[in-house]
Every structure is written in structure tokens, then in C-alpha cells.
Amino acid sequence: MRLETHGLAIGYPGNRVAEAINLAVEAGEVLCLLGPNGSGKTTLFRTMLALLPALDGRVTCGGTSLASLGRDEIARRIAYVPQAHSAAFPFLVRDIVLMGRTAHRGMFAAPTAVDHERAMEALTSLGMADLAEREYTRISGGQRQLVLIARALAQAAPLIVMDEPTASLDFGNQVKVLEKVRELADRGLGIVLSTHDPDHAFAVANRVAFLDGGGIVAAGMPRDVLTAERLMDAYGIKVEIVTLPGGQTVCAPGISR
């Protein structure tokens, strides 16, 4: 299934944040969205999830406009992974993951045995099965992020939108989450994620879009979009893009000292 935006304008009434956004993500692909603070990444995601109405243009999923779909229909197509948060109440990890099954059941239904199985499968596939009976409020931030990804897997949507899934995680957990993201895309899911770190885009993205100054300034292969000139331009800092002997590309900021 393909998630696309067509001439999309995003923002709030009286405040157009960005416009003429044309993006697409396919099955098996990671699209990485970068851009400075305030460029509208979160607003774009909220619009792609139908949490905000499009000011112009439209978002389609498998060719159908989101505006014509009900919440449950959207949820069966697109799953959302928010930044790891602390829940208001100490739900069990298993219950949090089970909530991903809501769109597959009726209004008045509680999760069935099948849903419990799917939730456990999702946790197991991320190596988190032993956390199932723990309280979500009492596990680490990295574990929470993985639990929220497990919930998206239990939701069984072909597309996943992740809002800065590596933010507020320690260095090790960032890498672990990115590994999982790549693994999920290789399993055939289409993933859109936002990040502040160009290295993350180099590491997992098939394609990158750079949002700045009210629109997408560049989109394409990571090496073509994330050039030293563009990053210097957008962030006003010195940057060097280096390819390591192992073939990995990294972005090194030049901090004068």
C-alpha cells in the first residue's frame, strides 16, 4: 500500500505552515523526514494521520483519500508511533500493545484471544515478550518506544508513521530502535519517520525529504538530499559529510574550538 500526499498544504486556520507537499512512501521503504525546529514536521504528520484537516490538497492511502475514510479504516491502514511518553495510568505493557487491536474489533468489543496472541507476537518479534506483565510506567524510555512500535505492529497496518522515535533515547537505544525500523521495512512495511539526526537518515532511509521554509526543499536519495551545503544552509552551522571506510555515510558537524 502506498501513502501519498498530493499538493498538500498543512497548518491551522490563519497559519499556513507549509504547502505544495508531494511525498510518497511504498511498502518496504523508509522515508525519513528532516527539517529544522518549527519547519512543520509534526504538523505534516498530524495531517498525514488525519488528526488535522488538510488546508489544501489531500493525503491518499492506497489511492483513497483519508478524508473519505473513518477513523477505524484509517487505523487499519496507518499506524502511529508517538514519541515515548509516560502514560497517565500504569497500564500493563500487554494492555498498551492490545490497544493496537482496537480498530480490528467492534465498538463494544473487548480484545479476544486472537488479539492477545497478536499482541504477544508483536512483543516477541521485538524481543520484548518478557516485559508483557510489567507496568508501562515502570520500564525505561527505550523500552517504552519499542512497546509503542509493538503496538503499531499489533495494529497490523501496512504503513507506520513515527514521530521522532529516537528522541530522548540514549545512544544505544537510538541504534536499537533504528535497527528495528530497518528490519520492519525489510519485512515489507512502509515507514515514514522524522528525525533531527542526518546520521539516522543515512543509516535507515531509502529516501529523505527535507522540510524547510514552508515546503519540501529537496527529496530523494539520502546522499543527494543531505548535502553539506543544504545542512549548512538550513541550520547555519559547518558540516562535513564523510563516507567511512566501511561504506557508511556520516555527518560530522564542525564545532570550532
Next chain:
Amino acid sequence: MAAWGIVGTLAVATFALAVFSALVGAYPVSIGEAARILAGWIAGSPDGSTAETVMLEVRLPRIIAALLVGAALAGSGAVYQGLFRNPLVSPDILGVSTGAGLGAVLGIFLSLPIVAIQGFAFAGGLATVATVYAIAAAVRGREPVLVLVLAGVVVGALAGSVISLLKVLADPYDQLPAITFWLLGSLASIRSADVWAVLPAILIGLVPLVALRWRINVLALGDDEAKTLGVEAGKLRVLVIGAATLMTASVVAISGVIGWVGLVMPHIARMLVGPNFGRLLPAAMLLGAFYLLGVDTLARTMAQTETPLGILTAFVGAPFFLWLLARGRHGWE
């Protein structure tokens, strides 16, 4: 499952307390006599004894009312806390109790019959929530829950000052004592007709809460996340708050204002069975029923003059809540 064991234990304890409460009081009844009276009532052959009158016309309606009021307040408290994602929220937060209080005080002030006073209380509770909701809907673009809670506090304060005004204007010998007593909360004047009058409203409120128990869990994640999980968060929220308000307003109409039950009981229930609403709701309702029946039994047995319930629930509830705060955030971090 352990949680259901706890719910079962609560049910048994509540039933045992109800039996005990039926036997004690100004006119003690032995358990054999109580059984005989109940058997006679079921067989439809009353014996006309004093014990029978006390049991069937005074004590049983009052016990059932205490159970209903406690269960409804604690149940709707659990709903509000979940929906507003704030464990400090209680049925009072949307102005339900104060609004119902204003309705009842107005009824007493106008010297209306009891039934009309109850109707006013009920209408006052619902009207206050509707007002709060209308204000929150008009103030868009801000944190919706915060606006709702603040609107509830402000409208509640406004209703409170109208109550004070009516107290000043009321007849100090006839109306003022009735108003004061009602605002303090009491089940002393409950008759079986009161119980029958509120039972349908409580059930109508309870049915959607039980039916939607899983989706209410999802709502506790916040509107955005709930929507991306496939829940029509806005509509569901209105429906669930409406149901909880119906339960609160209908019991406030017969009991007067009884605070703290809706705040404290859901907390204890959450510590016992966790936040999953399918188990939290029955646990909170049973705890509320047990607690209010216990307090009401104390209120009518511990002294010659009846102590108003609202005072007792505050004496027990306020220190308990402080203890909860001091003890740490487990259960609602």
C-alpha cells in the same frame, strides 16, 4: 485471575456489610427475625410488626440507596479520572455536584415537593455539565482537557455563589435548615420510592460504560493517540461523560452532596486491580458501595443525632487522600 479474585472478595464483603447493616441501629433486629421478615415479604404475607416496618420501609431502602450512591459516585469518578487522564479529577470537577446542589437548593427555596426538588437537582447537574462543555467548545485551539477542567471549576464556583445567595434569601426557620442538611449530604430520609426513581437512570448510565470499557482505556492515552488507534475520540468522550454525569446527577438528587467518594475510591480500586477499565469499573463501584454503606451505617448508629454523610466522607477521605499523596505516585504516575 488475581484482579477478578479481588473483585469477587469485594462483592462478598459488600454483601456481608449489607446484612450487618440491616441488623444494627436504633431498633436492633436479630438475624433470625430478619430472615423471617424477608421470607414473609417474598411470600407476600406481611405480619405488620414494628421490626418489619423498620426493615422493609426504612432500613433496606436506605441500605440499597447507600450502595447505589457509593457505586455511582465511585464509578463515575473512575470514568472522569480516566477520560481527563488526571487522577485528581472527581465528579465535582465538571461542576456536576455543585450544579445538582444548585438545582436542589432552588427547589427547596421555591418550596417545591420532594420529587420536584430531585428533578431540579438532576437537571441542575446535567445543565452545568452542558454549560461547561459549551464553554470548552467555544474556547478552541487550547489544551481541551485543561479548558474543560477550568471551565468546570469556574462554573462550579458560580453555581456555589448562587447557592450562597439563595441561602441568604431563604426563610431561616423553614428552608435554610433543609438547604444546609441537603448540601451536607444524607440518606436519612430515603424511601423506597427514591430508590426506584433513580435506579433506571443509574442503569442507563452504566450500560454504555460497561459496553465501552475497552475503548475507555484507549481514551486514557489522549485524543490524538486514541484517534490513530481507530477511536472516534470526540464523540466517544461526549457519550461517556454524559453517561457518567447521568449516574452522578441522579444519585446526588437523592443523597445530597457527598464528596470524596468519587475521588478516593477509584484510587484504591486502581491500586488493587490496575487501571484496565474492564476491572477498574466493577472494583471502584463495589468499593464505593462498601465504603458509603459503612459510613452511612456509622452515621446512623454512632450517636443520637445523625451525622451528615458529607462530613464523615470528608473526615475519612481528606486524610486518606493526603496519605496517598505523601505515599508516592504509584498507581497514577
